[in-house]
Amino acid sequence: MSGSSLFAKAESTKDVEDGRALTPKFDADGLVTCVATDAASGDVLMVAHMNAEALARTIETGEAWYYSRSRGALWRKGESSGHTQRVVEMRVDCDQDAVWIRVEQAGPGACHTGRRSCFYRAVPVGRGGAVTLEFRDAERAFDPAAVYGADKTKP
Amino acid sequence: MSGSSLFAKAESTKDVEDGRALTPKFDADGLVTCVATDAASGDVLMVAHMNAEALARTIETGEAWYYSRSRGALWRKGESSGHTQRVVEMRVDCDQDAVWIRVEQAGPGACHTGRRSCFYRAVPVGRGGAVTLEFRDAERAFDPAAVYGADKTKP
Numbered sequence: 001m002s003g004s005s006l007f008a009k010a011e012s013t014k015d016v017e018d019g020r021a022l023t024p025k026f027d028a029d030g031l032v033t034c035v036a037t038d039a040a041s042g043d044v045l046m047v048a049h050m051n052a053e054a055l056a057r058t059i060e061t062g063e064a065w066y067y068s069r070s071r072g073a074l075w076r077k078g079e080s081s082g083h084t085q086r087v088v089e090m091r092v093d094c095d096q097d098a099v100w101i102r103v104e105q106a107g108p109g110a111c112h113t114g115r116r117s118c119f120y121r122a123v124p125v126g127r128g129g130a131v132t133l134e135f136r137d138a139e140r141a142f143d144p145a146a147v148y149g150a151d152k153t154k155p
Numbered sequence: 156m157s158g159s160s161l162f163a164k165a166e167s168t169k170d171v172e173d174g175r176a177l178t179p180k181f182d183a184d185g186l187v188t189c190v191a192t193d194a195a196s197g198d199v200l201m202v203a204h205m206n207a208e209a210l211a212r213t214i215e216t217g218e219a220w221y222y223s224r225s226r227g228a229l230w231r232k233g234e235s236s237g238h239t240q241r242v243v244e245m246r247v248d249c250d251q252d253a254v255w256i257r258v259e260q261a262g263p264g265a266c267h268t269g270r271r272s273c274f275y276r277a278v279p280v281g282r283g284g285a286v287t288l289e290f291r292d293a294e295r296a297f298d299p300a301a302v303y304g305a306d307k308t309k310p
Binding site: 007017018019020021022033035037042043044046047058059060061062087089090091092093094095098099100111112113115118119120121122123124125126128131132133134135136 | 162172173174175176177188190192197198199201202213214215216217242244245246247248249250253254255266267268270273274275276277278279280281283286287288289291
């Protein structure tokens with residue numbers, strides 16, 4: 001399955017922005033950005049990428065599939081950890097180069113470091129001077145070594 | 156101001172994922188992804204990019220700055236429309252190639268098409284067959300021609 005055959009080609013900016021056809025604008029690497037938020041809390045869980053096949057499979061199955069840039073491979077979220085994501089709603093943005101999925105996150109967390117969300121550190125803003133990150137909601141929800149094994153590479 | 160001088164270099168994956176230093180992982184184009192959500196509703200308003208200078212200015216001022224790929228220019232959100240974004244909280248993700256900002260959106264909307272959010276169309280999932288987008292929360296909150304002028308190009 002190539003995935004890309006699922007998607008129409010955009011004819012005009014008006015079609016992209018105001019049309020009913022899904023015409024994803026893949027970047028030079030063939031990817032769109034995907035933001036996954038927790039359907040219950042609204043928190044951003046992760047930002048990842050989808051190629052045409054990952055996007056097509058997500059739409060077909062209602063489960064989140066991504067494309068791992070570091071591994072150069074299609075990746076069903078949770079295939080190693082069991083921490084799958086069921087898509088409650090998918091949306092596409094105005095210029096169709098990003099999608100937003102609201103998901104039910106299975107298991108304790110989405111992040112490969114063991115946290116519920118990948119965004120477990122705050123960047124203080126508007127204070128001036130050096131920037132020191134502040135941990136927030138950073139308790140580990142699971143032990144990544146136990147879930148992925150010691151040789152885990154980041155998805 | 157180059158911006159990049161503000162940021163430390165990462166020494167190791169452990170430093171990137173578990174450290175207190177902001178060591179943004181800019182892509183080949185010098186950009187990180189930024190997700191802006193509405194601090195009140197939790198909705199994703201937009202996905203955009205920041206170069207080192209945009210990130211530095213956002214941190215310094217507490218107002219959202221981006222880098223427009225289409226215009227090749229630094230861009231203070233709202234500089235044309237007045238629809239600025241005050242950053243309530245910024246977070247960075249595990250591998251520091253994405254930031255999430257929770258913002259107070261000034262004015263009626265964040266999207267250049269006149270909607271409150273750029274994500275005004277849903278993609279049905281898990282149904283099979285052809286994909287037809289469904290408009291959601293797609294009422295125009297403002298008239299983009301009146302706000303930006305007829306020659307508006309997408310930021």
